[in-house]
Amino acid sequence: MTRTTALFASSLLLVAACTKPEPEPSGEEAGDAGTDTAGESDSSSEDEVGETADTTDEGESPSDFCVERDLPVAPLMEGTGGDFGEIAGDFTVETTFGEWNLAANFTGCDTYVFVNHLANGTSDQLRSSFTADLFTRSPDNVHYFFLNNDADPAAGAIAWQTKIGQTLAPLTDEEQKYWIDHVHFVEDAPADITGSVGWFFAQNPNVMVAAIDRFQRWDFPNSTSDTGGGSFAQTGAVLAYTPRWYNWYHAQELELEAQTREPGFTEVALLDNVYFPPDGPAGNDGPFANTYNHNVWPANFPDAASLAEFDTMEVVVTGTCGPYGDDDCGHWDYEAWVELCPDQACEGETTEVFRWITPYARIGERKWVFDATPMLGLIQDGGEQFFRFGMRWNMNPSVWDMRFRLRDTGQGSRPVETVRAYRANKGFNDTYNEWETVEFTPPASATKVELVAIISGHGQDEGNCAEWCNHQHEFTINGTDVHLREFPGEVTAQRCAEAVDEGVVPGQWGNWTPGRAGWCPGQPVQPWRVDITDEVTLGQVNTLDYRGLFGGQPVTGNRGRILFSTYVAYYE
Numbered sequence: 001m002t003r004t005t006a007l008f009a010s011s012l013l014l015v016a017a018c019t020k021p022e023p024e025p026s027g028e029e030a031g032d033a034g035t036d037t038a039g040e041s042d043s044s045s046e047d048e049v050g051e052t053a054d055t056t057d058e059g060e061s062p063s064d065f066c067v068e069r070d071l072p073v074a075p076l077m078e079g080t081g082g083d084f085g086e087i088a089g090d091f092t093v094e095t096t097f098g099e100w101n102l103a104a105n106f107t108g109c110d111t112y113v114f115v116n117h118l119a120n121g122t123s124d125q126l127r128s129s130f131t132a133d134l135f136t137r138s139p140d141n142v143h144y145f146f147l148n149n150d151a152d153p154a155a156g157a158i159a160w161q162t163k164i165g166q167t168l169a170p171l172t173d174e175e176q177k178y179w180i181d182h183v184h185f186v187e188d189a190p191a192d193i194t195g196s197v198g199w200f201f202a203q204n205p206n207v208m209v210a211a212i213d214r215f216q217r218w219d220f221p222n223s224t225s226d227t228g229g230g231s232f233a234q235t236g237a238v239l240a241y242t243p244r245w246y247n248w249y250h251a252q253e254l255e256l257e258a259q260t261r262e263p264g265f266t267e268v269a270l271l272d273n274v275y276f277p278p279d280g281p282a283g284n285d286g287p288f289a290n291t292y293n294h295n296v297w298p299a300n301f302p303d304a305a306s307l308a309e310f311d312t313m314e315v316v317v318t319g320t321c322g323p324y325g326d327d328d329c330g331h332w333d334y335e336a337w338v339e340l341c342p343d344q345a346c347e348g349e350t351t352e353v354f355r356w357i358t359p360y361a362r363i364g365e366r367k368w369v370f371d372a373t374p375m376l377g378l379i380q381d382g383g384e385q386f387f388r389f390g391m392r393w394n395m396n397p398s399v400w401d402m403r404f405r406l407r408d409t410g411q412g413s414r415p416v417e418t419v420r421a422y423r424a425n426k427g428f429n430d431t432y433n434e435w436e437t438v439e440f441t442p443p444a445s446a447t448k449v450e451l452v453a454i455i456s457g458h459g460q461d462e463g464n465c466a467e468w469c470n471h472q473h474e475f476t477i478n479g480t481d482v483h484l485r486e487f488p489g490e491v492t493a494q495r496c497a498e499a500v501d502e503g504v505v506p507g508q509w510g511n512w513t514p515g516r517a518g519w520c521p522g523q524p525v526q527p528w529r530v531d532i533t534d535e536v537t538l539g540q541v542n543t544l545d546y547r548g549l550f551g552g553q554p555v556t557g558n559r560g561r562i563l564f565s566t567y568v569a570y571y572e
Contacts, residue, residue, distance in 0.1 A: 066109035073108035091195030133237035214250035222507030293395035322363030330396030333521035359522030360510025377418030444539030457517035459560025466560030496520035
């Protein structure tokens, strides 16, 4: 059926010709198009109410959209409830373009974002803030639904249509045509919508933004502020980062699930869904769970002979908080780390294994995967090992789950020993470069020697360093071979927001969008790994020297703080 859709703006008439297929059968009549084109299947076990929609008269299926983009096709599942985290089932909305039904248009790889105008000041600001950036930043597998709680929902739908028409105007004709088919101005009151969406908004009438993710679950996109300019103003375009993160998260989940089917896959729990309750008052800096900060936790690894079968180690950390607002999530972007202890009392020298920065009060599930392969050399004895989990300055309340994942990925070598070189949490200033030469002796049997560093800059002192400036870290092997770790292009506007495609959690309730030196709020600080095999002499003493630079010169002044750990790992 062909419809001509007029998107009116106050001084603009944007007319787009939209060709849409007739609504397809839903429910039991939906066709069998739910093949996982990427070779993986959705791990959900809920009852299915059908696959994707039937093919059209022209032989096309909505799932072709996913196939063309090499995205796995998930089946349409029956809804389980109207709360965040539950499965969202089929729904039908009346829009200014006509009726739209999920089952009839279900591709198996789309996400759905709902923006609900609540007729209050914040909601007014959000609606007026939308620009073309929403669409230029969005992935193409998202539908946006614009709802309203106005006295006249149909008139409210026209108000939305007018505003979004203005945002589409700067786009090309082709882009406008595409997005007109992916924006929906709903004429029903939210609680009156047929199906799962009405069910959800009847239970959550004051929700301004909601979404259905790639696992067909209700999710809260959290904050709609863009903090890059420091104003914390409502900015509709930040919603584009949510469906991009869904794509990343979905791919990560499928990959993690696939790994469990690899021969010999072994998982070692450090924290098994342990609840860290708030134990301090909430407020501008809270709440905290400091009873748990720097506690020591055991993990039971396979014995030494079994560990020798693995060449890869990753850590999966899941933190879940909410759903009652940021009063039960940590408010700030805290430095968080896990370090290996020499014994259960954790007395003596500890060794950092992995590090991340927590998101600003982001409600919901957050999951990170850390590359910890070089740290296999720290635990070669196997058996019970002890780790300390800490945050600076305070521990976030959350449900924490941490698991080491041991795999044999056919690398041909594995870490057999990891030697600590430098570790510091030190002011980046005139006295920073007081470092001694480190000597190390790789075994004659080593097949690879690797330099490993976990580096992040913090603080906002002179030059807004070391969080908001580029700095260099120079490592010299045997006095001749130089390796430089620096952060050019990372301290830029929107860099952390754009890194949602790499796992940065969107929708944070703080200054999360600008880039930092070596990190982002809500992301691991992954190790920097350099193969130095050709620069060392096996079986003999070698040297490692380090210095910190700013602007290519030894650092001077008072430029914040550097948090780093450096190792040399031997592989056989």
